[in-house]
Amino acid sequence: MYCLFLDLSFPEGICALFKDAVVVNERRLSRSDSRHPCSFWQEFLDREKISLEEIAFFACGVGPGSFTGIRNAVATVKGASLSMNKPIVALSSLFLYLPEGEGRFCIAVEGGAGGIYSQCVERSSGIYTFSSPSQQKEFSFPEDAIAVSPSFNWYKNILETRIKQKAHVVTIAKIAFQEWERGHRYTAQTLPVRYLRKTQAELKARREG
Numbered sequence: 001m002y003c004l005f006l007d008l009s010f011p012e013g014i015c016a017l018f019k020d021a022v023v024v025n026e027r028r029l030s031r032s033d034s035r036h037p038c039s040f041w042q043e044f045l046d047r048e049k050i051s052l053e054e055i056a057f058f059a060c061g062v063g064p065g066s067f068t069g070i071r072n073a074v075a076t077v078k079g080a081s082l083s084m085n086k087p088i089v090a091l092s093s094l095f096l097y098l099p100e101g102e103g104r105f106c107i108a109v110e111g112g113a114g115g116i117y118s119q120c121v122e123r124s125s126g127i128y129t130f131s132s133p134s135q136q137k138e139f140s141f142p143e144d145a146i147a148v149s150p151s152f153n154w155y156k157n158i159l160e161t162r163i164k165q166k167a168h169v170v171t172i173a174k175i176a177f178q179e180w181e182r183g184h185r186y187t188a189q190t191l192p193v194r195y196l197r198k199t200q201a202e203l204k205a206r207r208e209g
Contacts, residue, residue: 001056008073009065009093016169017044021177059176061093063194064117078188087185094119096167106145110154
């Protein structure tokens with residue numbers, strides 16, 4: 001079973017092809033990359049010698065992260081989903097920093113003026129359980145979790161157990177298929193977005209509403 005994945009929430013975006021929770025191909029995308037992610041998806045399909053019809057579902061990183069990046073990824077996946085009539089699995093973009101292995105982890109990234117974005121994930125007997133992402137001005141890693149971040153420069157306390165992690169898709173492929181099997185599927189109309197902090201236009205619409 002195949003899945004096409006896209007996340008543009010952070011400065012380095014990732015598009016990938018998964019097969020049965022294993023990464024078959026992936027491509028890192030910079031903000032200045034002139035090629036559309038769909039062109040890389042097509043390259044993946046050609047290398048694997050499969051067609052779009054053989055894709056079972058799409059997976060999308062829905063934040064937290066860059067407003068523009070999230071919206072670009074979501075728009076791309078929604079368009080692909082509509083054209084192919086395929087479901088979508090929504091994934092927290094923080095999963096990109098989740099290490100392999102068993103245990104309880106807390107992933108945290110800087111959110112600029114928005115504070116710190118964080119999420120706790122536990123893997124036991126190969127099963128992932130996780131809370132929803134949260135956003136806090138004042139943040140401390142839970143004592144019962146291994147601290148994970150792409151950078152600890154923003155964190156003042158010295159941690160005995162911490163992992164500085166670059167974004168990758170090994171674990172997110174496993175979570176995508178776990179969520180698929182659990183039936184956590186969306187359509188282009190119902191796909192949620194988790195950028196947490198509202199845009200000015202949305203705040204204005206709420207006030208006027």
